[in-house]
Amino acid sequence: EVQLVESGGGLVKPGGSLRLSCAASGFTFSTYSVNWVRQAPGKGLEWVSSISSISAYMYYADSVKGRFTISRDNAKNSLYLQMNSLRAEDTAVYYCARGRKPGMTIFGVDMAVWGEGTTVTVSS
């Protein structure tokens, strides 16, 4: 079964750091681009970051650029999001999502597989 499982969420104070993980199974992880998408409480979906299959390309939303770092370890079938200088507005459920098609393409490919999300709360 194709599956993505996020972990690492929790409660953190403003200015703090957190590292999210996403464990992939059931498919050849190293051949797919992957994304982080977040959803603040009661709000819509917001793209956070994307990384190509072999980490050649990484992209960030302006709202997190310079604070968040996306990475992956294909040997461990895992995706990561290092979040620094966290703000209250970063409070959200964070989803990892895989592109539909294997290959280097990130944009233009829909997010066909989603995890269940991990909750990040930034509050003092």
Place this chain on the structure above:
Amino acid sequence: NFMLTQPHSVSDSPGKTVTISCTRSSGSIASNYVHWYQQRPGSSPTTVIYEDNRRPSGVPDRFSGSIDSSSNSASLTISGLETEDEADYYCQSYYSDNQVFGGGTKLTVL
């Protein structure tokens, strides 16, 4: 840089047909693929339409997607509404190095 604008909510009765629009603020809607996601309460999003009008396996053919260059909009049409269709729907496209989501539309099946 562009935005995707969706109506906040739509509603109709079982068996009816509803259309959700997604209007691109600048640039041509036809320039980049549009995808549509369904998110039921408490669940993760799932794709109902990808690449403007393609339907993933397992999605009923009651769901269809289209592009209208005259209004610079994409549309998701759901025919034969069922109560299980009640959900939030999001369009998504991209430009340059950014993914863009619409604000979402809450579909209520009365």
